[in-house]
Amino acid sequence: MDDATPDWLKNPARLFDIRGKVAVVTGASGAFGMLAVKVLAGAGAKLVLAAGNGKALDEAAAACNAMGAEVACVALRPNTEADCDTIIQTGIDAFGGVDILVVGSGMNDPCPIVDMPLERFESVMDGNVTGAWLICRAFGKHAIARGRGGKVVLVSSARGKLGHPAGYSAYCASKAATDGLTRALGCEWGKYGITVNAIAPTVFRSPLTAWMFEDNEKANGVRAGFLSRVPLGRLGEPEDLAGPLLFLVSRASDFHTGHTVYADGGYTAG
Template sequence: MNQDFVNNLYDIKGKVAIVTGATGALGKAAAWGFAYAGAKVMLTARTQSKLEALYDEMKAQGLECAYQIGDPIIESDVDHVVAATVKEFGGVDILLCAAGMNNPKPILEQPTEEWEAIMDANIKGTWLYCKKVGQVLKEQARGGKVILVSSTRGKLGMKNYTAYSPSKAAIDLMAKSLACEWGEYGINVNAIGPTVFRSDLTEWMFTDDTARTKFLTRIPIGRLGEPEDYVGVCNFLASSASNFITGTTIYVDGGYLAG
């Protein structure tokens, strides 16, 4: 071991990252984190206006990025995004799948079509991106980092979560399965399991004192998550510092699962 080895452990300068769900709270945090660390970032999501706004903001900071509109559950869209990334940046090194959705509802009230939409967004979209990017990583023969977004809800059940919780448990097992499948190619596959993080969908929990206080009884650190809390583990899993970690889920939850 030498100083250069240690100094370069977290270096992702020049690496190429695809971030799906890039306009959501967690996808956006990961995109900024990768870009500020010197990676070249392909931003992708379904809403053009939000993607353009994020792209313009990042470019104004002098960061290297591009964007492509695409629906992660449409295979031709995924093909287009991956091909555009290779054309723009010359390859792919990192995939972070942050696209997904939730709509909590009692099973007796949830339409089958809504359950299927949650499963498609959380599982099918991730599976398609892993399949398409995995092919590129294998052909490049230089390894790679695949980071999936799970949830504490994939570990614990919850009332009205018979779609979301099973979908995130599936993400955990997808990471394990792909880790076994791709280890021989030097491709690491891991998942990140956040608890409640600040976003447009969860802002009410930050302002509702009763709901927040009740939830915080399970979080030893004593607060809910902020997008900035997500960046460190993303960059760690994207870097060589995590080269001997694969097939696991790292929970970024303030100790929620410890309680």
């Protein structure tokens, strides 16, 4: 290549380089959160891990340390304004600032709507929407004042687009709201160089879904019914989410914002 060739084209993999970036991950002890911290640690980021489960948080930190990552921990969920401010401030105090926010915290509580008490609905909405809104606001205040842009990744779901018959009225509504928050902040923060996107998985291998990967009558029946609607014909693996995550937190996605990226084997395409 001649001297006129852009540096990034000489080695396009550099577009995905996040070495030295500081990333806050909420829900760091959950299935997606744990995957996210390992991917970011392996890619060379400095990490602030936030979760309510102290033991699991220590395990996540140990896994990242073993990969050579610098880690700070805060045993908090993004439940209140004060908690969210503390989470972001932990990154500022430990590493001088925060470049990336991955909102991995969330919950589900399936129940038929006619049987679901209001407080259970509100709990799902608080865990999936209000907490995400609060931690995004705390990050946004810091990133805008800092003036160096930033990356935000929320966790949505195929259920933000599709319904489900098994009592998902709260969960589907919360994930549709997550998609709306992604679009709204993508528009609002574009002028600051902050991109906001969401990853929307379907079933992927985790401690909660491990039973669906087993070879027994129940698992085989459920899996067959589900896979009949997945064009790629298999359930998701952790690495299927790792690629989209690295893309969305890196320079490679600098012209992408307000999008929900479906990591679902084509499930929502049909």
